[in-house]
Amino acid sequence: MLITIDPADRRPIYQQIVDEIKALIAQGVLQEGTTLAPVRQLAADLDVNLNTVATAYRVLQGEGLITVRHGSGAVITSRTTATSSQDDWRKALRTALAQMVLAGLPRTEILQQVTAELRALKAK
Amino acid sequence: MFWLSFVECVLVLSVFAWAPVMRGPEGFFGVRVSEEFYANEGRALLRQYHVALFVALILVGALAAFSPAGWIRSVPPLLGLAGALYALFHFRRLVQPHHIVAEKTRTAASLHVRRLSEYTNVAFELVLMALLVTPPLVLLSVYPHLPVRIPVHWNLAMQPDRWVTRSLQAIFLLAFTSLWLQGLLLLVKVSALRTRMPLPVQNTAQYFALKEQSVKMIMRFFDGMRLLLAVLFGVIQLSAVISALPALEPLKPLAAVVIGACGPVAIGSLIYFIVRSRQFNRQLSELAGNSLPAASGDDRGWYGGVLYYNPHDPALFVEKQIGIGFTLNFAHKQALYVMAYVLGGASLLFVWSLTGT
Numbered sequence: 001m002l003i004t005i006d007p008a009d010r011r012p013i014y015q016q017i018v019d020e021i022k023a024l025i026a027q028g029v030l031q032e033g034t035t036l037a038p039v040r041q042l043a044a045d046l047d048v049n050l051n052t053v054a055t056a057y058r059v060l061q062g063e064g065l066i067t068v069r070h071g072s073g074a075v076i077t078s079r080t081t082a083t084s085s086q087d088d089w090r091k092a093l094r095t096a097l098a099q100m101v102l103a104g105l106p107r108t109e110i111l112q113q114v115t116a117e118l119r120a121l122k123a124k
Numbered sequence: 125m126f127w128l129s130f131v132e133c134v135l136v137l138s139v140f141a142w143a144p145v146m147r148g149p150e151g152f153f154g155v156r157v158s159e160e161f162y163a164n165e166g167r168a169l170l171r172q173y174h175v176a177l178f179v180a181l182i183l184v185g186a187l188a189a190f191s192p193a194g195w196i197r198s199v200p201p202l203l204g205l206a207g208a209l210y211a212l213f214h215f216r217r218l219v220q221p222h223h224i225v226a227e228k229t230r231t232a233a234s235l236h237v238r239r240l241s242e243y244t245n246v247a248f249e250l251v252l253m254a255l256l257v258t259p260p261l262v263l264l265s266v267y268p269h270l271p272v273r274i275p276v277h278w279n280l281a282m283q284p285d286r287w288v289t290r291s292l293q294a295i296f297l298l299a300f301t302s303l304w305l306q307g308l309l310l311l312v313k314v315s316a317l318r319t320r321m322p323l324p325v326q327n328t329a330q331y332f333a334l335k336e337q338s339v340k341m342i343m344r345f346f347d348g349m350r351l352l353l354a355v356l357f358g359v360i361q362l363s364a365v366i367s368a369l370p371a372l373e374p375l376k377p378l379a380a381v382v383i384g385a386c387g388p389v390a391i392g393s394l395i396y397f398i399v400r401s402r403q404f405n406r407q408l409s410e411l412a413g414n415s416l417p418a419a420s421g422d423d424r425g426w427y428g429g430v431l432y433y434n435p436h437d438p439a440l441f442v443e444k445q446i447g448i449g450f451t452l453n454f455a456h457k458q459a460l461y462v463m464a465y466v467l468g469g470a471s472l473l474f475v476w477s478l479t480g481t
Contacts, residue, residue, distance in 0.1 A: 001234055001235040001236050002232055002234055002323065002332065003233060003235060004325055004328070005233075006230040007230070024235070036235050036237070037235045037237050040438050041237070041238060042233060042235070044438045045234070045321050046231050046233045047320070047437075049438075050438045
């Protein structure tokens with residue numbers, strides 16, 4: 001249940017938190033019913049503003065992955081997003097693959113990397 | 125009494141001597157400095173600081189030796205403390221120009237909720253509750269049989285040397301003091317959990333596991349102190365009954381042994397706690413390497429390395445820049461409640477002790 005943020009990353013910090021939590025859900029590390037660290041605790045640990053973590057939790061709630069109850073914290077309620085469409089994830093996949101191609105990686109290595117990541121995510 | 129005060133001064137000054145180097149170059153006098161400065165100019169400054177503390181100790185000792193008995197004798201230790209604090213702030217000011225700003229680095233954190241209930245043993249709390257509640261109940265039940273003047277302080281030979289007039293105020297002062305101290309130690313336990321806990325990006329899982337062990341040790345230590353205080357205050361309260369009722373005279377030596385043992389047990393536990401804390405800190409440092417973000421960001425909000433006021437920091441408790449332990453973020457709303465409990469409780473008990481005797 002460990003996440004990492006990088007100030008040098010171009011993505012906003014809240015997006016990094018969202019992506020890290022989604023990855024943990026996809027890997028099966030965060031199961032349904034798991035309670036996440038309160039906003040204040042996570043903000044203090046990461047040394048970021050309260051609103052940054054609150055925004056991340058709001059985004060995750062909007063996608064149907066967590067439920068935030070005032071006083072009880074945020075709980076994982078689903079391991080599948082409620083809002084993303086085929087278009088959304090195809091676009092994300094195309095972008096990631098394009099970056100790998102532009103980095104000069106051969107097709108076989110791209111396939112190896114994708115397979116390794118899928119294995120890590122324990123996709124069914 | 126002079127030698128007791130002198131030993132107290134030596135202990136306090138030892139803490140002051142050690143505090144600036146507890147965190148190495150990460151917190152030299154509470155200032156992050158380079159390894160090079162720490163090993164060279166820093167060492168020279170540290171020697172001057174230690175000389176200043178040693179001179180303070182000699183002066184305090186001389187003043188105490190020649191002070192007349194009475195309240196004046198408590199003045200030299202207070203002057204010594206003021207002198208040590210001045211020396212600490214003075215040398216911190218000398219070190220501060222060599223401060224290096226921590227780069228904002230990658231940070232890891234755990235999503236695990238840190239709850240006090242995970243470090244609370246129900247059976248232990250029930251035993252503690254019984255130890256806190258039983259002595260005042262016993263006192264209440266024998267209250268009509270207590271003499272008009274009851275002893276409240278004993279010398280080293282367990283002979284009473286101070287008495288108060290029997291009253292409910294006097295009887296329950298110790299009980300409420302004990303309860304207040306329990307609350308204080310619980311606050312410390314909470315602060316250990318709620319302090320910012322950034323993790324390094326290398327060896328993150330091992331670091332987190334070791335940090336958890338360190339937190340468990342802190343929890344066990346403070347639970348031990350709570351138990352010790354409950355026993356000590358309970359026996360002191362019951363000593364009033366033992367001294368006042370001749371039928372309970374045979375229990376006096378037992379009470380004396382328990383009260384006498386509390387001091388060495390407390391000191392031994394504290395030494396063990398400090399040694400283990402240092403071991404943990406060393407192991408954690410080795411695991412983290414250079415990848416651990418600064419515990420409290422940069423110098424924003426720090427005053428003299430001991431006072432922290434940062435409205436942009438969501439943490440209520442932060443690790444001190446100097447010494448071990450935590451301090452409050454005084455910009456946090458809840459800091460007021462904590463200070464109200466600590467200072468308000470202490471003031472109330474102090475006034476109670478003056479009016480009730």
